[in-house]
Amino acid sequence: MSVTTIIEAIIILNTVLAFITVFREKRDIAATWAWMLVLVLLPVVGFVAYAFIGRKLPKGRMFLLQHQVAMQLDERLQQQRQKLGKQIMPADRISHSVINMVNMFMATDQAFLARQNKVQVITDGHELFQLMMTDIEQATSSVHIEFYTFYNDQIGNDMLDLLVKKAQAGVEVRVIYDPWGSMGTWKRFFNPLMAAGGHVEPFLGTRSAVVDFRLNFRDHRKIVTVDGQVGYVGGFNIGDQYLGRKKKFGYWRDTHLRLMGSGVFALQARFMLDWNATDKDHPFDDQRIDPRYFPLTTVKGETSLQIVSSGPDSDLQQIKMGYMRMIQTAQRRLWIQTPYLIPDDSVLDSLRIAAMAGIDVRIMIPDKADHPFVYRATQYYARQLADDGVKIYYYHNGFIHAKTMVVDGQLASVGSANLDYRSFKLNFEINAFIYDAQIATQLENIFKIDMTHSERITPEMFAQQSAYLKFKQTASRLLSPIL
The missing domain is CATH 3.30.870.10 (Endonuclease Chain A)
Known part of the structure; x- marks a missing residue:
């Protein structure tokens, strides 16, 4: 048997095993094809990587209490x-759309509305x-x-x-x-x-x-x-x-x-x-x-909020749902800070729709990498969103790691979840969703201060990036569902 025949047999066997391995577990189509790419292009090495980071979590042991x-x-x-004692709180006077958000979290995460914090x-x-x-x-x-x-x-x-x-x-x-x-x-x-x-x-x-x-x-x-x-x-x-x-x-x-x-x-x-x-x-x-x-x-206190958690133990992606609801609720302003900007298609489309509808959408990200592949993927999506009218800011005064979203000076989220695949589907995360204009305004003012240490990167500036940098961004983006 020739070496060529052996190699061809290995490639065929590797491809068959890749299909069996990936498609036997339920996952979204983007992650499925990203893993297929890894398993097919990196025989043996890809399967070792999958063994460590690709398999889904057994849910039977989670949250026995x-x-x-x-x-x-x-x-x-x-x-x-x-x-x-009874007291009328700001959350009792918020808009109908936000009441629906409160109900959504109660239904999906048993997240009660905590008042007077x-x-x-x-x-x-x-x-x-x-x-x-x-x-x-x-x-x-x-x-x-x-x-x-x-x-x-x-x-x-x-x-x-x-x-x-x-x-x-x-x-x-x-x-x-x-x-x-x-x-x-x-x-x-x-x-x-x-x-x-x-x-x-x-x-x-x-x-x-x-x-x-x-x-x-x-x-x-x-x-x-x-x-x-x-x-x-x-x-x-x-x-x-x-x-x-x-x-x-x-x-x-x-x-x-x-x-x-x-x-x-x-x-x-x-x-x-x-x-x-x-x-x-x-x-x-x-x-x-x-x-x-x-x-x-x-x-x-004067603040009503919900503590919402999400993770791979649930398919509901509760925090991502909260982010999407906030984006859809925005009427005037939507300001976001995240170190990693790797949204899935649903969040990406929501941001695009908001920007194209004339809402002031601003996203602040770091100007330096702590994880090279993740940062190049972040740059890729920043470039795409800038083309759609989203204002992208690079923070220059060190490293910005904040995960915040503020809507119209009325509604805010602060927590551990980034605006990326990993936080939506792979990590165990926790956020506070805040229904208090005073706290939301404070977070907007903090954003304004951070803007003084930031630079807006326009579509024209993104267009001037080198072909090699754009290639790295695009290549990293292909792996974004598993980064």
């Missing part, structure tokens, strides 16, 4: 409303960690932390030392981290915390990023709850780069929220569900949730 937590939340929310918008890492560590220092009952990245660096060790101190003082400390996002932070890094009585687990019990055959499904959420009374959600992780200490990125521009009020109940519930899906040795009681995790509060 969901029904019990939902029942407890209903009970505690009724008690909370009775404690605070106090919300603080934070855009600087130094301010965020000072506030967060002060809150943790004052904890008397529990500290629950879930981050995509928990690095073994200066701020990571500072946080670890504080958590050890609280655990030694008898505070319940639980930490979930993503081993891929925290690459270089081994489980032994947390030994002092576990020795002090704290509990630490990699998400879904994955012990090592090296042997994790579900690499594509990452816990990208950022959640902190302190005594069930103070919560944090947004784009920052725990690492020195988020404090501007990495020369590669320079100043780190991100957006995070500090919450007080019933919105913290939703963050706490999300953490508990993720914990019980991750740690079978020290789970939360699935018969009766301790009420200390959902303490009644006297906080009377």
